[in-house]
Amino acid sequence: MRFLCFIAVAGVARFAFAADAKVPLDPMTGMKMGADWETVRNHCIACHSPQTFLRQRATEANWTSTLEWMQTNGGLWKLDPAVQKTIIKYLTTYYGPSASGTDRRPPIPATLMPLNPYATEARLEAEAKKKEGLPPRLSAPR
């Protein structure tokens, strides 16, 4: 009995981890064919390539605001609340920020960067102000 429980737990755990790694891709759209992917496809590739959202990683809050932004500015129709929830769940599950948070490297520290070959006096002044925490407003032209 204990053994069976282990198998059941291991099975569920495998399913949970599979959400990110081993989901097959749809050859037409490149979308991960996870739960409800067809609902997302049906609503999200009419106006732009699926790459518009497949190359993004975002939290639930950010996916929600992207959808709302598109409803206000991009002509996306009003979605049934249950459908919207399904779409956001899919995006957050398969295109959410990775658990390790290592999708993007942090910016390279300025001290390790080469000198800016396009530096002008004005830009240097703005960068110096920024470093001091001041607004990078330029001084009046001389």
Ligand code: HEC
């Ligand atoms: C009615 C048309 C339409 C539909 C349907 C649509 N979008 Fe968009 N979407 C747009 C427009 C317009 C833009 C802005 C494109 C641009 O700026 O080049 C956009 C941009 C985006 C962006 C990029 C936002 C950014 O960071 O610049 C994402 C992500 C996105 N859509 C996701 C989705 C998802 C997910 C769905 C499905 C719910 C969807 N779209 C359905 C019109 C649509």
